[in-house]
Amino acid sequence: MPHCSPEQLALAALREPLPASDAAHLDGCAQCRAEVASLQRGVDVLAVPALAAPDSSVPPPPAVWAAIAAATGVHSAPRPEVVAGAGPAADTVAPPAPPPPQAERAAATVTPLRPRRSRLLLAAAAALVVGAGIGAGAVALRSGDDDGVAVAAAALDPLEGSGASGQARVVEQDGGLRVLEVDLTAPGLQDGFYEVWLIDEAVEAMVSVGVVQGGREVALPLPSGLDLGQYPVVDVSVEPLDGDPTHSGESVARGLLDT
Amino acid sequence: MTGVLDRRVAGPRVDRVPPALVPPAPEPDDAEVGRRFAAGDEQALAWAYERWAGQLHGMAVRAFGPGPDAEDVTQQTFVSAWTGRAGYRPDQGPLPAWLVGVCRHKIADTWARRDRQRRTAEAAVAQAQAAPQVGGPLVDAAVADRVLLLGELDRLGQPQRGIIELAFFEDLTHAQIAARTGLPLGTVKSHIRRTLERLRTRLEVDGAALQS
Numbered sequence: 051m052p053h054c055s056p057e058q059l060a061l062a063a064l065r066e067p068l069p070a071s072d073a074a075h076l077d078g079c080a081q082c083r084a085e086v087a088s089l090q091r092g093v094d095v096l097a098v099p100a101l102a103a104p105d106s107s108v109p110p111p112p113a114v115w116a117a118i119a120a121a122t123g124v125h126s127a128p129r130p131e132v133v134a135g136a137g138p139a140a141d142t143v144a145p146p147a148p149p150p151p152q153a154e155r156a157a158a159t160v161t162p163l164r165p166r167r168s169r170l171l172l173a174a175a176a177a178l179v180v181g182a183g184i185g186a187g188a189v190a191l192r193s194g195d196d197d198g199v200a201v202a203a204a205a206l207d208p209l210e211g212s213g214a215s216g217q218a219r220v221v222e223q224d225g226g227l228r229v230l231e232v233d234l235t236a237p238g239l240q241d242g243f244y245e246v247w248l249i250d251e252a253v254e255a256m257v258s259v260g261v262v263q264g265g266r267e268v269a270l271p272l273p274s275g276l277d278l279g280q281y282p283v284v285d286v287s288v289e290p291l292d293g294d295p296t297h298s299g300e301s302v303a304r305g306l307l308d309t
Numbered sequence: 310m311t312g313v314l315d316r317r318v319a320g321p322r323v324d325r326v327p328p329a330l331v332p333p334a335p336e337p338d339d340a341e342v343g344r345r346f347a348a349g350d351e352q353a354l355a356w357a358y359e360r361w362a363g364q365l366h367g368m369a370v371r372a373f374g375p376g377p378d379a380e381d382v383t384q385q386t387f388v389s390a391w392t393g394r395a396g397y398r399p400d401q402g403p404l405p406a407w408l409v410g411v412c413r414h415k416i417a418d419t420w421a422r423r424d425r426q427r428r429t430a431e432a433a434v435a436q437a438q439a440a441p442q443v444g445g446p447l448v449d450a451a452v453a454d455r456v457l458l459l460g461e462l463d464r465l466g467q468p469q470r471g472i473i474e475l476a477f478f479e480d481l482t483h484a485q486i487a488a489r490t491g492l493p494l495g496t497v498k499s500h501i502r503r504t505l506e507r508l509r510t511r512l513e514v515d516g517a518a519l520q521s
Contacts, residue, residue, distance in 0.1 A: 057495075060502040066482050091516075092508030095454045096462070097477040100372040101413050107363035108370045110383050115358060121388045126355035133359050198484060223485055231484070231494075267494050269484050 204305030
């Protein structure tokens, strides 16, 4: 096994799980581990819980604004009843939509922020305690993939000598979002594009998942609630730029998800 | 036909206009608050406080617990942001994200100040007792490096800064960052790599930990 790529070592420094082969190599390679350790110093300095994105709202006491007004000399003033975090709805996180124009907007003005996960932050905090605690044990935590839990995979085999092939896998990220990662090897197209579909085994019902290019790994989000058991066939088609959203019928690669 | 025309020319019935279409006092959206903030509109500072002081104070309280230190951080965040508003570029990101960045600096500065005070107090105790100074230099180094690297983040352009902040501060994987930003996975990975190299270089050149 050759050394891990520089990008994979950077992901290891962020404590993302690596693909199994990279994790195995890292486990036994002092040179790669030293590189991870040197990149990880910056991670451990900054990725600490106290600097993480805000996760809860606490209304500051009125004296805080008074001091700000005194220091800046501004004559405007916030309405105390509107300061985000005041009132019973303090912890409500609003969707990223324009605030309603009506009153009662205390909750709606809270900056929308996703609930913070703790994998990296807890790991970073632990590393600060135990010192330079790195190595394969710190990176190969999950099932041998680098960005979530792979729940299904398929080899994409060429159809009718198309010359297109590749890999696809469904990764469930923390938070439940599933993405279809497609790594396609295929010739470039002059006037058209490659589109990925999930199709049922009868090849009658299908869901368009997105557009891919040859030679570039793409992660396509999947609709929540989509039953992969019902649509187990990953299909790559060549679509002309004709404005017709339906499948062209020209499939170039296909594989069956092993769920 | 005549009947249709008749209904059409009758005009809308005023009493059925939805009230939401004629708000009594429309408030600007977050982007407009950001633009007005950058332009020095005092009302925008008050709006920013209404909308984000709770989140920022929540960060400060998480770092220091409720009390004077947290309140100082929140106050200094808004004062610094207002006096330094020329440094806020609305086209580089939303105002609340920029305010969170300012707040991180204030938290790190407060750690550094507390650390200096602690060292001064310990030195005084050690001198009084003629004993070796307690407390390792590593603690000081970590505090100083945090200030140093937060400053280095400020020098990053977009999208590098947004990418590394999502990794560091929102704990997203590179695939999640790609999904969130719409950037290709390979682009996200190479930016992460280059930014970590840059932070490493900064630590090697100016960092306290490696020099002590």
